Amino acid sequence: MGEVVRRRPIIAGRERGPGPGRYALPPTIGYINHDYTKPSSPAYSFHSRMSSNMVSVDSSPGPQYHVDAKMTRFGRDGTPSYSMLGRKKKTADTFQTPGPGAYSPEKAPPLNLHHKPPSYTMAFRTRYRSVDPVPAPNRYTLPNLFGSHIPHKAASASFTMSARRKAGGPSEDLSMTPGPGRYNSTEPSVYLNRQPSFSLQSRCNIPTDATRKPGPGTHSPEKVTAHLPRAPSFSMGVRHSEFVTPLIVDVLD
Template identity: 70%
Template structure:
């Protein structure tokens, strides 16, 4: 009996439960209109009133025939003939009707696509010019086409001659002219395809002690995948625990 009580007092491991029971879910109700499931269509809801007392059935709550309805008023509206009344003449006329001369139909703009004829006005005579302001043919001056001073005409190359130099000229002092060593040669690798270049290094020293020479165990011939394609490799892992959550890749809604 003590063993059974100890087994009952042990906590339940939630990982051993494969899934929650029906009581774990709290879905909204589909009956009624209070907290109704919004993903479901809602039908009309009706409520039942309490039973009326027997005294209310026998009591007459109508107002009785105290209303007077005119006979001309029907369910389709008021039925009667049209009636007119004549008012008296007004005491003071507030508005005077304009006559035919008050209108100006010639000033109306063209409406409704009407064609309007052209209108002209007669102006005053212009004054004669006392001095003719038109310039004569010799008043114009065309630009010179020689040189580069014309902005809208193509011009050829123009050169100017300067005076001969007397001081420091090559014709007077030949020592001022540059010699062959004055010019710098350009490396051909700059404007041509660069050729491979090699350098000579000194001879390396061979180790004097034998422990520096690697033995057969130092090499790894199984690592041939450095320069060749590597075949597939597999490893054996440990058994997975039953409490580990499985990996779900494709989730189906």
């Protein structure tokens, strides 16, 4: 007789949840509905079959191009080429190159801070003057410095004496002299620093609207957690597994 194998009952808690075959993951082959979390390789397609009639389809010109012999795969050949030409005839317009004796470098002006020795010339004899044309010091006439008629000289204030007024003028009758109220005084704030000026404004009315304002008991500052510290809060968690051994405590009556 064979050995009897005892099968233990399967725990119901282990049979919860689907198996691996129940999950439907996107494919990783092709580009239709490809898994966006995986890299995809380039996809290629098959072209249509080419025609086998090469005579009528092929339109290439063939080896009929004429390539210059001086053209290489690196460009045109850069070797110099020479030819024999006839001698040019001398004409009046032909430029004649001057010889070394035609140049005078000593006559060139000093350029680029070049040093040049001093050069002297012999001047003609000075003639004796029979009449000295230079005037004497007393022959000069300088403008008068009195008054304000010299435009390029600094002048002091100049005063003049006016004619006497007619009889009965302010000099004789002091009642004709203007008093202090006749002069127009300039506001000091025009040419001096202006001081602040104040004015009396109308009285402000106390707002007496009928809007209802909340009292101190309406506000709940303890519920503000945006910028203030918040006390820890607890919640009821999930039910523990039924496989956990319960805590048994002997209660003494």
